[in-house]
Amino acid sequence: MSGAPVSSSAQRPDGDSAPGAERPLSEAYALESAGAAFHALADTMPQIVWSTLPDGSHDYYNRHWYEFTGVPAGSTDGEGWAELFHPEDQPNAWENWRRSLETGEPYEVEYRLRHHSGEYQWMIGRALPIRGDDGQIERWIGTCTNVNEHKRVALLNQILGQELSHRIKNIFAIISGLVSLTARNNPGFSDIAQELLGRISALGRAHELVRPHSDRSRREIGDVTLLKLIERIFSFYPAYDEGRVRIEGGDLEIASSAATPMALLLHELATNAIKYGSxxxxxxxxxxxxxDLGNTMQLLWTESGAPKSEEEEIVPGFGSRLVDLAVRNQLGGSYTRAWKRDGLQLDVTIDKARIQAA
Known part of the structure; x- marks a missing residue:
């Protein structure tokens, strides 16, 4: 790209022009033929544009590179460009670049590039190989796209999300404290207070799972899935540690909007199982x-060894209405409930679009 323009006439191996028709030009050959036209086009692009030889040695940058970095023309040819990367980002950038040079795979990496002011700004670097007729790489063409503003906004949103999450946790704690205080001053409210505290606790556990996470906490938690939410809700019950609760089957990521109704549904069913069921x-x-049924997810709840066996012995109350509200209204699903010989069997069908993370 840095050399003189090459004639576009097709040549035979012996140097003579092929008679009758021209040989199709390779991508690299056509690119070299473009010469100054390519450079002019690259200078009009909003990104930094660069190219390297097959071994990765840089031999061209458009004007945006020099405007951004402020370095003298030619000073970053070869491997001199790496010194402009933030020291913390250099090892990863080198590793990805060497892998692309060895394998021919497209190159993509995020890094901080030093502006001529001395400030480091975030970039996404990408490159694709240009191959000749024989399939061999003859050049790499790459770009650097400035994403510093996007990174700044994302970081701000992350901080705001974590602050909001912290305030929500405080609200849960305040509400729980108010309920406990009311129960102490009104003994007749004690049983109802315990049920309410259980529901608040379930919501708190669901929120802790789906709240906005930092990069570190996200790595620790991993994907937020339906099975993980079920395990989080049941991990606070002794029966779970005793191995009397089995959780199995398929799984899917869960959206934060579905965590609340799912947590309330699971908590109500678990509470009833502990009070009256298996x-x-x-x-x-x-x-x-x-x-997994395609567009829907089926949740099969099967209790065994329960002391009650007749449905009429359990009088539907507020908990039952809460289950109905969570399944039908908030999750767009349906359910059937039946008491078998030794326990409750519940078949819940939920619209996957209501629970699946976007």
Missing amino acids: LSVPGGTLTIKLV
Whole structure:
């Protein structure tokens, strides 16, 4: 690219022009033929544009590179460009670049590039190989796109999200404190208060799972999935540690908007199982199975060893209405409930679009 323009006439191996028709030009050959026209085009692009030889040695930068970095023309040819990367980003940039040179895979990496003011700004560097007729790499063409403003806004949103999450956790704590204080001053409110505190606690655990995370906490938690939410809710019950709760089946990522109704649904079912169902006796067990049905997700709740066996013994109350509200209204699903010989069987079908993370 840095050399003189090459004639576009097709040549035979012996140097003579091929008679009758021209040989199709390779990408690299056509690029070299463009010469000054390519340089003019590269200078009009909003990104930094660069090219290298097959071994990765830089031999061309457009004017935006020199405007941004402020370095003298030609001073970053070869491998001199690396010194302009932030020291913390150089090892990763080198590793990715060497891998692309060895394999021919497209190059893409984020790094901080030093502006002529001395400030480091975030860039996304990308490059693709240009191959000749024989398939060999003859040149790499790359760009640097400034994403510093996007990074700044993303960081600001992350900080705001974490601050909002912290305030929500404080609100949960305040509400729990108010409920506990009211129960102490009104003994008749004690049973209701315990149920309410349980629901608030379930919401808090769901929020902790789906709240905005830092890069570090996101790596620790991983993907926020339905199975992980179920495990988070049940991990606070002794029956879970005793191995009497089995969770199995498929899985999918869960959106933050679905975490609240799912947490309330699971908490109400678990509370009833502990009070009246299979988890109220030492030998009772519970199996929760998730089945992916395409557009819907089926949750099968099966209790075994429960002391009650007749549906009419359980009078539907507020908890039942809460389950109905969560499944039908908030999750766009439906459910059937039946008491078998030794426990409750619940079949919940939920619209995957309501629970799946975008």
